[in-house]
Amino acid sequence: MVKQARAVRTRRAVLEAAAHVIGSRGYQAATMAEIIQRAGVTKGAVYFHFTSKDALARAVITEQVDPFLPQTSASRLQDAIDFTHRVALALRSDPLLQAGTRIAVETTFSEEPLLPYQAWTDIITSLFTEARANGELLAAVVPERAAEFFVAAYMGVQLFSCAATNRADLPNRVTTLWKHTLPGLASPGALSHLDPQGRRVQIVV
Amino acid sequence: MVKQARAVRTRRAVLEAAAHVIGSRGYQAATMAEIIQRAGVTKGAVYFHFTSKDALARAVITEQVDPFLPQTSASRLQDAIDFTHRVALALRSDPLLQAGTRIAVETTFSEEPLLPYQAWTDIITSLFTEARANGELLAAVVPERAAEFFVAAYMGVQLFSCAATNRADLPNRVTTLWKHTLPGLASPGALSHLDPQGRRVQIVV
Incomplete structure (x- = not known):
């Protein structure tokens, strides 16, 4: 032992x-x-x-993702928002997450170049798919494609923030990312209830 | 001579x-x-x-940007869309553009880490600022911040496309980027007239 x-x-x-x-x-x-x-x-x-x-x-x-399972509340879009904010806070100090971004941008696995994005895309796809079942998504949104777009945009935002402020402003930039993407994702009924800044405390509505 | x-x-x-x-x-x-x-x-x-x-x-x-001055039509948001599609097509073969992305992600200039993004951010900021004057932007949108977000997201999308297909699918992914961001940028009156795929031929309305 x-x-x-x-x-x-x-x-x-x-x-x-x-x-x-x-x-x-x-x-x-x-x-x-x-x-x-x-x-x-x-x-x-x-x-x-x-x-x-x-x-x-x-x-x-593989192991960078383990501590970040999304919470489950009445709104799966809000769960997605909160999840990305928790990752953003952790990215400022977590060596595994920081290394994961370097491995992704260097296209380290030539046979499976999307491997570094896969776990994140899977999590966001399943959150968006459940949001669809909840009536939270706009009719035109395809969960898999929206998730790939979101993960790619998030990667760009964290790179930009890393260059600008060594990720000190990443939480604000993630809020801006959601402010700009929620109107193209969320149904009007869901949109007004979502907080792009993320919930500080888990509230099950 | x-x-x-x-x-x-x-x-x-x-x-x-x-x-x-x-x-x-x-x-x-x-x-x-x-x-x-x-x-x-x-x-x-x-x-x-x-x-x-x-x-x-x-x-x-500096010189990667020179061939890509945006065109000027009645819609500055459409000009922005078309501009990003022209850059996307060129990114598949233009060595200066491809090198520019490597220089950006490696944070090459430690004293001016945002330098590789600057010219792109300036162009998009001025297009969004003129779109604001045209009544094409939603009231809540701040052109500078929206432009920084857009350039960062675009960087992420091109990195993802580079990993996925060596940028063969970049034009489609840029269309998806606009589909997901236009509802958070464009005023309702402007939105219905915009083509996120970009205009193949310049049309001055």
Whole structure:
């Protein structure tokens, strides 16, 4: 048991070290040597958990999403808004999220170039699909296509914010993103009840 | 005169070589040696025109915008739509535009990180400002902020399209971008006259 707990801690330390190095240098420029040094563990321990930089990047992409399951309230569009605001706040300090954006813009997986976007697109697609069932979406909106558009636009907004203020203004820019996209997404009845700034506290209406 | 024409051609060859190398490898990974080799000119000729990689990146950013002045018709929002579609078509093959996106996402100019976005934001801001004077914008829209949002979203959409299809589907994704953002930008009277696919031929209404 003690051994297993230590293995979990080591794996996490390596993953976070990889995220730090990729997040600051980019995926191409990151080296296993630097990741090993930053993790403060042996080379053998690193390769026990991750056989390559590619395997590390896949783990970063998969596990970055885990802490961010959307909440469930009466409005699935509001849940989507709140979800993107929680991610925006976390993007300012979470090394896995920051590394995920570098992996996405460098098109790291040439065989599956959309992999870094996939989990986010899936979450937004399912929120929009449930919003459709709720009567919250405009008739012309196609949930899958709207979700791909939204995730792409969000990526651009966080890149711009990263350049402008190192993401300090990202929450405001995410609010602006929703202000500009909700009129093309939400049915008139839903629109007036939505808060593009996100709800600070979860309220189940 | 002959000498001057040759200097102009050499400068252009160097600029396009730099754009090719930066566009395929990224700005950080691009080297002056590779740019010089690709341009097929002497090292002295390159340094006569551009003293550093930084100077080359600045020239790429400044000169990429030159061929894309928006047209002027009765609808400034339609002019903005058409403008972004012309850029989308060109992005599929124009090395300067492709290099410009790499320079932007790598935050190449640490002192002026928004420089790669600036010319685009200025053009969209002035189109939205004139659209406001035309009565085409919703009352709540702030042209500068809307333009920054739009340019950021456009960057994300082109990155996503680059990953998905090497930009083959970019025109469709730009249409989707406008379909999703026009309802939050255009006044009801203007909205019904706008074509988010862009006009193939310039029509002055």
